Amino acid sequence: MASNDRVRVRGLSIYRPIIYGNTSVVLTQEEREALGSPDHTHRWTVAVRSAASAPNSDIVGGADDLSYFIKRVTFKLHDTYPNPTRNIDKPPFEVTETGWGEFEIQIRITFVPESGEKAVTIYHHLKLHPWSAVGSGEPEIPPLEAAMKMGPVHSWQYDEIVFNDPFQSFLNILLAHPPTPLPRTKRRPVPFHTANPASLEASKGGVPEFTQAMEKEEAERLENARKQVIAEQDRWREKLIEKEHELERLRKQIGPS
Ligand code: SLL
Numbered sequence: 001m002a003s004n005d006r007v008r009v010r011g012l013s014i015y016r017p018i019i020y021g022n023t024s025v026v027l028t029q030e031e032r033e034a035l036g037s038p039d040h041t042h043r044w045t046v047a048v049r050s051a052a053s054a055p056n057s058d059i060v061g062g063a064d065d066l067s068y069f070i071k072r073v074t075f076k077l078h079d080t081y082p083n084p085t086r087n088i089d090k091p092p093f094e095v096t097e098t099g100w101g102e103f104e105i106q107i108r109i110t111f112v113p114e115s116g117e118k119a120v121t122i123y124h125h126l127k128l129h130p131w132s133a134v135g136s137g138e139p140e141i142p143p144l145e146a147a148m149k150m151g152p153v154h155s156w157q158y159d160e161i162v163f164n165d166p167f168q169s170f171l172n173i174l175l176a177h178p179p180t181p182l183p184r185t186k187r188r189p190v191p192f193h194t195a196n197p198a199s200l201e202a203s204k205g206g207v208p209e210f211t212q213a214m215e216k217e218e219a220e221r222l223e224n225a226r227k228q229v230i231a232e233q234d235r236w237r238e239k240l241i242e243k244e245h246e247l248e249r250l251r252k253q254i255g256p257s
Helices: 029-035 144-150 168-176 197-203 212-254
Strands: 013-026 042-050 070-076 085-088 093-099 104-111 120-125 153-164
Touching: 013 120, 013 144, 013 168, 042 070, 042 104, 070 093, 085 093, 120 153
Parallel strands: none
Antiparallel strands: 013 042, 013 153, 042 093, 070 085, 070 104, 104 120
């Protein structure tokens, strides 16, 4: 190891895109009978993967092997599962299970020792039931028959793991493994997210894929929301001034108290 390997490269930030989340399918009657847990209705996979998908792959993300910077992913399942803490020490960093209920999964990502980085913990709400139109009353759970026809449920979150002032040796490792870039534009359905309810339709019809366009669109949605908030503030400020004037007029009408 060169003597400067444990030197931090100050002022430099480097990131790696990841996705985390789950895919879930309804079990057929035969699958349920074969299981020995007749109350289990779904098979699901929770995973941490590269954001880019491999060409023609039927999984979300996962084009790149992330083990050059991730040493272990620990998935902490609901206590109703045997050995709920699942350590995954090699790719794919995922757990496949069957079950009947949704719950919060704690995901702890431990980095390779060369990184000198602390582990990070993220949370994912396991999603089994199909997304329904958001904002139109109570979200409803369709009957299993209907859900089965709707196909697999995908619930994935894009994120970027940022390393600030990385050690030179770790930086070398990262630079030797550039992430596969996301496709610029949509080739497949988009991953649905509640932050963008309008994407529900665009998420239907196959295995979704993250794109660069999604980031641009999110930036635009944020910018539009910012403009809307400013316009609302201006409107309410004017209203307040108007009411203060009215109050003053009325006070004058009453005369000195
Ligand atoms: C619920 N709060 O009530 C959640 C808990 C737990 C789901 C969901 C495993 C079952 C097993 C399973 O599906 N647990 O292996 O017995 O909806």
